[in-house]
Amino acid sequence: MSNQIQMTRRSILAGAAFAGAIAPLVTASVASANETIVEAKVTQADISTLERVKLELVKPPFVHAHSQKAEGGPKIYEVTLTIEEKKIVVDDAGTEVHAMTFDGSVPGPMIVVHQDDYVEVTLVNPDTNELQHNIDFHSATGGLGGGALTIVNPGEKAVMRFKATKSGVFVYHCAPPGMVPWHVTSGMNGAIMVLPRDGLKDAKGNELVYDRAYYVGEQDFYVPRDAEGNYKKYESNGEAYADVLEVMKTLTPSHIVFNGAVGALTGDNALKAKVGEKVLILHSQANRDTRPHLIGGHGDYVWATGKFVNPPDLDQETWFIPGGTAGAAFYTFHQPGIYAYVNHNLIEAFEKGAAAHFKVEGEWNNDLMTAIVTPNSH
């Protein structure tokens, strides 16, 4: 007698029934393990069916209009970034920097999409520029973040599409071969926010809906000085390069500024809010560590390293953003008045320029703070 399984019609049918019974269980377990990947696998043919949206970017510290929850399915967002090499003034004394910028601003503009959207970047290097550039998105995967596919000489442009697979706020910056730190410390960086498709949430799953968002791009500049200690001025980038490189190698910036210049986010350009408003403050530093702090306020919900799949830290006084990272802080203002939003290395804030101001209007809350005895002689 053989040990072969009797392949009777009954056993085949029984086997089929058994397979049919467990199949849903097996596929269910496989699906829950790979849910997002299974859902998001879109074929080349599918991409062509996705809706295309052209993004009109705005100058920092503002963020272009966007929905916090994704509307509909994944889209392709078309973004054009035009590189502009320009001389900027970075402090009240008229100190100049030969800046390299995306769209003419330091930092470059904030881009907002949702997780699983595609971002199609057209990088334009007009022939009025002198240098080669490219773009590296920390939110992209492969090809040096896109840098390998977007190297453009003056007069050239390139188009690269990447998929925003991870939610969070990420740095993007120029990274041309042989000149990476020089371009980054000349202002050529910005940030992109990839929101979760159903918006921001805290650890318990409660929605965090912000009334307004600001983008603070912190920039370290390395301006050379002459023998008397005065900042030097140069005719061109090329002329400045050797001296700037020497200052960069000291790892000590001459200026650390928000939005491209000392005091750029103060006075008439102070950030505005109202008591009761929920504000999302996005902060990037493409090169150097920073530690934001809102003087008079807090970070109610903070993603210090900026990645929204992680639950936010609560009630932060100061948070640490490593160089090369963008972070996000969500805060509801409770008191009117003036706040300073600073890099809490106070030397960097007061002496180098790493400070912004908030002007907040509304009613004063005596329960939260009141003067019992105002300063007087005793």
Place this chain on the structure above:
Amino acid sequence: MSADKKPSIVSLFSIVLPVVVAAVFGVGIAGQLGYFEPQRSTAVADPPTVTVPAGPFEFRDYGEFYKNGFAVDGPMVRGKTSMALVVMKFQVTEGEYRRCVEAGKCPDVAAVHVHGDAYPVTGVSFDDAQAYARWLSTETGKVWNLPTHEQIAIAAATKFPDDALGLDPDSRNPALRWLADYDRETRRKAESDPVPKAIGHFGENDFGLADFAGNVWEWTTTCHRRVDLAGQWSSTLSTCGIYVTVGQHRSPMSSFVRDPKTGGCSVGAPPANLGFRLVRDDRWYADLLKRLRDRGIVS
């Protein structure tokens, strides 16, 4: 023995001795006060001055005023002077100040503040200005001092700033004043060109006083103070070591500061430049008073 007393003749000795002692004492004091030091020939000419005649004046009082624990505007001060006031027409210039530096009596000014001899000297602290006043007094044989806040207010007349905010003094929201202050400082910063200009550039007032409230804030000897207006009487706390500088607005500054700047927290616009001008004290006892002051005998 004769009964009648000799008429008591005051002995000559008893008169002469105290007089001599008093004279010697007086000579000693005069020597201590420096009256016997060789008089230097007045090699330095008097700087140009304007004379503000005696008369009525009005200015916004200085300092931090509080009512019920909240900051409020200060009151207007009104009065009348009975004496003319002699003030330097221009702020002390770089050329003038340098002579004091060359004489070794004043600290030098940082290179970044050097613009030209006909420019007001900037980058000078209260202490530097006092040193110059002492040197100029010695050189000219007259008594020159930094003005008090009141003196400069009288001299500046209509050019003197009124930095009241006009907010409701009974408001219980301290943030309203902070925001109004911030907006005012922003306007000031936007309007001011911080680069020093040659003397005469900012024009004169009715008394001929030049360049007041240009872009140089001038030191006074008046100490910063905090006044509490609540209750039946106001109480004042002065902080000496911090002096009121005056220009487009009043700005209290520590005496050693040469270069005011703004930082992350201090949200106000600081003075663009610090400089000074002096008043001449023409009272008959001014010289004596100065000698007593210089030696610390009176304050």
